[in-house]
Amino acid sequence: MQENLKQILKNHSLRITDCRLDVMQYFLDEKNALSQGDLENRFTEYDRVTLYRTLNSFLDSGILHKIPNETGSATYGLCHDTCSPEHHDHNHVHFKCNTCGQIECLDEKQPIPNISLPKGYEAEGVNLIVDGKCANCA
Amino acid sequence: MQENLKQILKNHSLRITDCRLDVMQYFLDEKNALSQGDLENRFTEYDRVTLYRTLNSFLDSGILHKIPNETGSATYGLCHDTCSPEHHDHNHVHFKCNTCGQIECLDEKQPIPNISLPKGYEAEGVNLIVDGKCANCA
DNA sequence: TATTTAATGCAATTAAGTTGCATAAATTAT
DNA sequence: ATAATTTATGCAACTTAATTGCATTAAATA
Numbered sequence: 001m002q003e004n005l006k007q008i009l010k011n012h013s014l015r016i017t018d019c020r021l022d023v024m025q026y027f028l029d030e031k032n033a034l035s036q037g038d039l040e041n042r043f044t045e046y047d048r049v050t051l052y053r054t055l056n057s058f059l060d061s062g063i064l065h066k067i068p069n070e071t072g073s074a075t076y077g078l079c080h081d082t083c084s085p086e087h088h089d090h091n092h093v094h095f096k097c098n099t100c101g102q103i104e105c106l107d108e109k110q111p112i113p114n115i116s117l118p119k120g121y122e123a124e125g126v127n128l129i130v131d132g133k134c135a136n137c138a
Numbered sequence: 139m140q141e142n143l144k145q146i147l148k149n150h151s152l153r154i155t156d157c158r159l160d161v162m163q164y165f166l167d168e169k170n171a172l173s174q175g176d177l178e179n180r181f182t183e184y185d186r187v188t189l190y191r192t193l194n195s196f197l198d199s200g201i202l203h204k205i206p207n208e209t210g211s212a213t214y215g216l217c218h219d220t221c222s223p224e225h226h227d228h229n230h231v232h233f234k235c236n237t238c239g240q241i242e243c244l245d246e247k248q249p250i251p252n253i254s255l256p257k258g259y260e261a262e263g264v265n266l267i268v269d270g271k272c273a274n275c276a
Numbered sequence: 277t278a279t280t281t282a283a284t285g286c287a288a289t290t291a292a293g294t295t296g297c298a299t300a301a302a303t304t305a306t
Numbered sequence: 307a308t309a310a311t312t313t314a315t316g317c318a319a320c321t322t323a324a325t326t327g328c329a330t331t332a333a334a335t336a
Contacts, residue, residue, distance in 0.1 A: 015302055047316045068267055070204035072212045098262060113251045115231060120273030124236060129206055129265040135258030153333055185285050
């Protein structure tokens with residue numbers, strides 16, 4: 001299992017470190033999106049700057065993506081296999097529970113509509129966020 | 139004109155104050171979404187806490203809505219007339235320019251698809267954010 | 277106009293995001 | 307396997323956003 005994680009890091013030209021392995025495992029274990037604060041709570045043994053840079057390196061290499069939300073703090077989710085630094089799968093569908101606040105990826109292939117933009121505008125990606133109540137809170 | 143603004147505040151049971159009138163006018167003048175920082179830059183005569191609370195009172199009363207984004211700071215846009223504290227129009231379509239960073243509401247009636255959620259989940263609203271290049275930056 | 281109620285400004289706190297730099301660890305070349 | 311090189315980490319420090327309490331001021335109501 002650990003070997004898988006190491007391979008992922010290698011594939012993205014990232015050095016194999018304890019922090020990166022632990023953080024990646026955490027993302028794999030948690031189906032939900034995670035924030036900087038979540039990591040700080042989970043890994044008190046790592047400096048918060050290290051966690052911050054771990055998130056950024058994962059972001060740059062296409063392992064994670066940022067999930068837009070209104071809370072004012074960034075949340076991150078694992079990218080599908082199709083994501084890479086060169087080619088990001090820009091069409092993400094996420095669900096945010098208005099009660100417990102959890103954000104998760106609805107990574108089943110979801111139909112995202114073509115939005116008609118004003119003249120001169122160019123679309124690069126589409127984010128769709130459904131909010132409501134998750135199964136636990138409904 | 140000023141009378142319109144006052145009426146809007148009255149309709150939402152908000153007291154008429156200079157700050158609220160100025161902030162609302164600013165939102166009406168700017169077609170783009172605005173952040174706390176934008177207000178602080180524009181209105182140095184008001185304390186940042188006052189601006190913060192103005193945004194919140196507009197949010198609570200349904201005059202503004204928060205626009206989800208990945209930057210980690212909240213942005214706000216005017217709600218359509220159909221919004222009220224009781225009944226929010228939850229289906230918003232926004233455009234974010236990846237170059238200049240501006241966020242605007244695409245308030246034309248846009249078709250938002252039905253997303254199929256996992257069992258037990260209840261949808262309350264849908265946010266759709268298209269990112270790319272605006273006419274100025276394309 | 278007096279009373280009541282809510283908004284404002286100020287001080288202060290928490291948290292997120294960010295950078296520079298010395299040290300330690302991981303990769304690579306020998 | 308070890309030395310050289312490159313990158314990651316931890317620490318200190320700083321910036322900005324979000325937030326709360328409280329005294330003061332202003333708006334709505336009686």
